[in-house]
Amino acid sequence: NAGVTQTPKFRILKIGQSMTLQCTQDMNHNYMYWYRQDPGMGLKLIYYSVGAGITDKGEVPNGYNVSRSTTEDFPLRLELAAPSQTSVYFCATRQGGGSNQPQHFGDGTRLSIL
């Protein structure tokens, strides 16, 4: 069972470069989320999607973009990488229906901007 797969696991970018963090799931979950985790902090929501074709901003969306063209994939795009975006990024999914369903997380992408 693959669950939630994030690629790459590690990446180093130079300031001003762009990249896409990939997230794909095989659980047919409607809800998908992107979080970032800074050292010593909890996770903060960047963007989320309640289904294919629907996305919305979370708490810290600046500097990021997302798309959700299929149920399976929810890529996160960094257009102009900045040192403040150095973080660990987690993708999560959630089954629709039943308000107490937990989110399931990928293993994370560790991103450094130098």
Add this chain to the structure above:
Amino acid sequence: AQKVTQAQTEISVVEKEDVTLDCVYETRDTTYYLFWYKQPPSGELVFLIRRNSFDEQNEISGRYSWNFQKSTSSFNFTITASQVVDSAVYFCALSETSGTYKYIFGTGTRLKVLA
């Protein structure tokens, strides 16, 4: 505004000691959901338990137990007879019930269990 507070930044215990991790939350919702996750040194987030706001029954699962008290807005987590493998960061999260089910995370408690 919704908020989750984990006041304990780091706790160190000796193996076999009991340890309680505190979680206090704020919400205006009358129905809400609380979760605990474990993040071991390898970095992944592992779901441990969920609790509905209308279910104040406490739960025990092996060495783990959870105490949910709506009157004090607390959802505390106890590990009995701690083991080195319990060393991890533990996160408490509050889920919105508005249809997006977004999580509000606490800042986490790092637990170190010393042999």
